[in-house]
Structures are given as C-alpha cells and as structure tokens.
Amino acid sequence: MTTAPEIREPRSTSVTGRIAPQYKRSGGPKGQFEMLAWLFMRLSGIVLVVLIFGHLFVNLMVGQGVHGIDFGFVAGKWASPFWQVWDLAMLWLAMLHGSNGVRTIINDYAERDSVRFWLKAVLFAASAIIVILGTLVIFTFDPCPVVNGVRTVADYCPAS
Template identity: 60%
Template sequence: MTTQTDIPTPRSPYVRRKTTRGNYELYSWVFMRASGVLLVVLVFGHLFVNLMVGDGVKAIDFAFVGGKWSSPFWQIWDLLMLWLAMIHGTNGVRTIINDYAQRDVTRGVLKSLLYLAFTITVVLGTLVIFTFDPCPPDAPAELLASFCTA
C-alpha cells in the first residue's frame, strides 16, 4: 500500500535520477538514425549495381563477385554495409531485449548470445571480403572472372 509520501505532488519539480549509463542510449538512438540513412544508400546502391546494371540477376555468379571484390572500392562498400547492418541490427535487438526480458539472468544470456552472433558474423564476413580469391588455382576456366589467367 502506498502512502502520501510515495507520490510526489503534481507541482513538485522533476528530480532526475542519477544513472551510470551516461548518454549511451542517446548516442545509440542517434546512431540508429544516421546508420539507417547510410544503410539505405548502401543497400540501394548494392541492389542497383547487382540487379540493374549489366545483365541483371542472371549475371551474378562467382566471376561477378570475383570481379567486383577485386576492386578496393567494392570491398570497402560491402564491408561498410556489413558492419553498419550488423551494428544497427544488434543495437535494435539489444533494445528489444532490454524492453522485454524481465529477469536479469535472461537479459544477460540473450545479450551474450546476441553479441556472440554479432562477433562471429562480423569477423567471418570481414575475413571473406578481404581474403576472397577471385582466381582460385584449380577452378574451371568458364567460372573465373575475365581478368584471371586459366
């Protein structure tokens, strides 16, 4: 049962509680807006180049990806898209976990799994982008990009 001392009077000034988080949630909110706008540009640029330019979707094969990732510009483009999408999505799921997971243990386990999945995906994706060999030694010549020597 509450007493009169538990409820502040309507005209009392708002007293802000001290938190240890600082401005993390504000920066997280701003990041979500900025990364969302940048992701729209990156994703639609990616879709335009892959689907509209050239022969369209039927031209996407190993040679297409090999030719594209032989350019540092496209490596950085796809790396930015990967990192921003993963950070953006992880931040959104983190917010959902904070909102809906009621117990601290559940929240901790879910966020640990989320961060583990984020780390594995980003590390593997980054390795694939930068270690991709467009001219593997024993590949059939018809599958290789035009700049590869068979």
C-alpha cells in the same frame, strides 16, 4: 447506478504529478550511452539506405541485371577495393544497427537480470562471429583458387 472504475496514476509519476525520483533520467554514463546508441540508429539507418540502394542498383539494374549475378560477377566486384569497402561498410553497419536494435528489445522485454545478461551475451557473440567471418570472406576471397595443385583459370582470372 454503477460508478466508473478508478484510473490509477502511471508508475512514473507521484501523487503530485511530478516524476518519481527512481524514474528520473540521469546524465550518468548509462544515459549517455543510450543517447549515443539512439543517435547511432538514426545515422546508421540513413547511411544503410544509401549503401543498400547502391548495392541493389549495381546488382539488379546495371549490366544484365539479376541474370548476370554469378561467381564471376562477385569476383569482378570484389577485385576492386571500392566494392570491398562498400560491402564491408554495409556488413558492419547492418550488423551493428541490427544488434543495437535487438539489444534494445532485450532490455525492454527481458525482466530478469540473468536472462537479459545471457541473451545479450549470445547476441554480441553471434554478431562478432558474423562480422569477423564476413570481413574475412570479403578480404580473403580468391576467385582463382588452386584446386589439386592446379590454379584454375577462368575468363576473369589473370593468366598464371
């Protein structure tokens, strides 16, 4: 007759069934940061759903739909400060939300401290570059550029 294999206790509990001291949550600064990061993920997810569905509705349902999206459509949208702020909020929240999620995955799966450090450094650098470049594009976009010293005039550009 064979005996069933013994099931070991989880690492986080001691023999008495209580949580081992090294696994207890602390109310220190790191615990507070992780709680705020967790809360940010939930709240930013809700706001992102509203922003993204609003973006999709305006781009795909209003006017000519997907067939009307071209350079002029984007130029017309970004001529309004409302749509600049809308797209900026969507960019910033999406990048922060995604970066926070990837940061959590790195913390969970990168075992060595040096690997964890460099992965997060690359993540934060890439996120910062994308946010900075995206913000610059949104606020410095000029639909009527000067080409070879001549200001191009299209139907959506004011007469110069």
